[in-house]
Amino acid sequence: MTPIARVMLLLGTFAFAGCGGGGDNATEGGTPVRVSAGGATFVDPIMRAWAKDYRKAKRTEIDYVKSGSGKGIGDLTAKTIDFGCTDAPMSRKEFDAAKAAGGDVLHIPVTMGAVAIVYNMPGIEHLNLTGAVIADIYLQKVSKWNDAAIAALNPGVALPDKAIVAVRRAESSGTTNIFSEYLSKVSPAFKEQVGTTKEMKLGGGVGQQGNDGIAGFVKNNEGALGYVELAYANKNKIATAKLTNKAGKLVGPNSDSVTAAATAAMGAKPTAEPYTLHDLTFSLTDADGDGSYPIVGISYAIMYTKQSKDKGPAVVDFLKWVVVDGQVLAKDLDYAPLPLELGKKAQAKLDGVTFE
């Protein structure tokens, strides 16, 4: 029994005291502030990069746990995290619930990105699609790779007679919201049957959790087609489709085509919910302009305007850094930097946060 007890004691000591093992900076002047955050998987790659840089610079640990926009909103409303991230602005119902729980909620745009259509079909090196065809694929009206609708868009490509496995998100997702918003704009049938939503209700297909879940499934399984934030497609070297935009041009997802879409779309004042509920929120899907990629979205950090004294200042400082200085990371990670003007507006918003 004694040896076992000794081992247990040792393990216990490691578990409780040994946690400084990797915290190199724990030795230099006090413990860093740790901010608990979570939500959208859309921003996770860049959020991790920001957190890494910011930790070195400011001794603040941004502990971002990706889990989907829906959970970001849910946890923020429950106040179990310090700030959340979502790619879909809060709906009226969510906004009201949050206001009842803790007062006004700020939406701070942190980055913009393309939702890429990824596919895995050996033999098809380049794929062109339109929004209407994508909608039909998800509605199961187009179910084979050699369907006439796809063949018409891809002359000269040998399309195999294989089933298309349409992959969607299994949980409440802001990326899905951007995607379904676009499809609702271009396909009346999709608008009627599914609509703009964080959780698409579809027959058939398969659900996967997170942008990483879809990326993994598409990469690993022949015949699959899905939608992910561009960073996930490029990092994992998954083929992406070019889409026909509103101006009728074929455009692939990349940082520039996102910026083009944003420039075109941000000029107009949003007229529909949920964008009218919050400042600094924009709908960027199906934008005008020759170079605009049609499925583009903004990821927002959401936080209460009333913050606690211990964590609040760290959250505000971090987000102020993100919206201007942090944007230099965007392009390398396949996101698009926020326009400087928008970043400054966001900083001004953050100045209005109160601590108590």
Add this chain to the structure above:
Amino acid sequence: MPSPTSPPPPPPRPAVSVGDVLFRLLCQSAGAFVLFVAFALVGVLFWQARPFLFGSNPAQLFTSSNWDPGKGQYGALVFIYGTIATALIAMAVAVPLGVGAAAYLSEIATGRMRTICSFLLELLAAIPSVVYGFWGIEFLARRGTRPFFEWLGLENTAAGQGILAAGLVLAVMVLPYITAVSYDVCRSVPRSQREGSLALGATRWQTIWRVVLPYARPGIVAACFLALGRAVGETMAVTMVIGNAQELNFSPAGTGDAIPSAIAKILPETAPSDITKRAALISLGLLLLVVTLVTNVSARLIIRWLGSTRKARPMPEPDATAPARVDVLLPNPAPMDPARAAAARRRQLLVDAVMRKLLALCQFITVIPLFLILGYITYQGAAGVDLRFFLKEPDDGGLGHAIAGSLRLVALATALAVPVGIFAAVLLSEYRNSRFVPVVRFVAEQLGGVPSIVIGVFAYAVLVYPIWSSKPWGYSAWAGAFALAVMMLPVVIRASEEAMRLVPNGLREASYALGATRWQTVVRVIIPAALPAIITGVLLAVGRIAGETAPLLLTAYGSNYWPRSLNDPTPFLPYYIFNYSKMPDGSDEIRLAWAAAFVLLVLVILLNVVTRLAAGKRVVAASQAG
């Protein structure tokens, strides 16, 4: 100075001393705590489910397959069908295999074979469900069911994932339980029964089929019920391989969803303010709880009924007149034609040989998945394990923080569960005549059958966002450890109680004879004597919770940094297996996931081997509380 009369006997010791009263109180409060936790669990779930259960249309859970909370639709038939279908597939595969394997182990296998096979089964039982899920996605679905469906020409939209894959993973998971319990039951068939049958000229197979299995049937049925309860409540493995469909698909190649999986996916993203959706999900949790309770209680009732009928019907006394009467009533059969008799015998021997091989094959098939899992995960994961893996955070390509976090959660859970468990076990074993005792034992057994996701929901409602509080307490190591402790408690109680009951009564009597009080006897004599077995039980429980994922997603949340305060979100190793398992082949994350699965597997297996070496005892049987 001799006294004229013998001295009066010393005044009898007071029946109870203060220490005894306090000790008894301590044990009773441990027992009461177990009851309290169990009733609180049911109460809290019921309270949270109330807005839906007493809402406008609670029956829609069973009547509609349209789950669309945004539009107020809460039809759960998809989840219910998925749960039933996967459980049925699992039982259809696991029951024949498990019973066959048990019959082989009990009746045919030699001593050495038996030791090896039962050891392998124990390992199979110890593999965490998230590892099963990971293997299910990467191996079973991609290399097993997908080519199978393609070969059959069935349409599967999820690359092999779906109801069938989930059912098969469940089958592998419940197999060790069915085999272990059935084996125990077969062993308990009296030797005389077998000898009688063999003496009458029956072959081995005839003895197994006509004598042993019928005798053991109630016990085997009970084993199946226990396994069914487990299959129905399983969360992670099913979530990962069932395909997450949104509509009913009765095709054998179809995708689906299951109740625990739906709760694990939807509940975390449901804000506490979204009362109806939350209540609908928790009603599903309650349904799950009721189903597992019913299966578990039926299993116990069958076992008890079995015990009582055996006792109630003693062997009839041989009746001196009977043989004569039989002679009168039944004429001796005419002797068989020797040629035909020989042919019949040959046929019987052939059947016997074939069936023996078949039973051995059952056992063989039962342990194949173990080698597939161990082999595949070692093949994929061993290369990824280096020093960096243990010492760094994910930013630097390691998961050291998660290992530290898991150790912390498990250590804290053990510290919470072991004292309560041991004192409750003292109550069950040493204060047996209290009327309180059977209740505590029964409730503790039922607590062991509660699905882990339901325990997670309970811990969330008590420690993360307490239902009585207007402010959240937040995700924390405490909440995670509490959930794990609730899962550990029944295993610790059962193992400790059995250990204490095995302490020879002579030791107790000797201690009392020397004038020790009750608490002195328990603390100084019984617990030390039972300690090795108690430690075995604790290690088993540790192995069970080390790979637990579902309740921790709701309570400990996860983190990217070294764990600091017990009040903060805490990282845990299985989280990364679950989360990174979805990543594409060749990514850094999938490498970490494989490495994490490998490390977890090695840890759990080591724990089992150590336990086995230390105790030399069959472990699956002792973990039956769970």
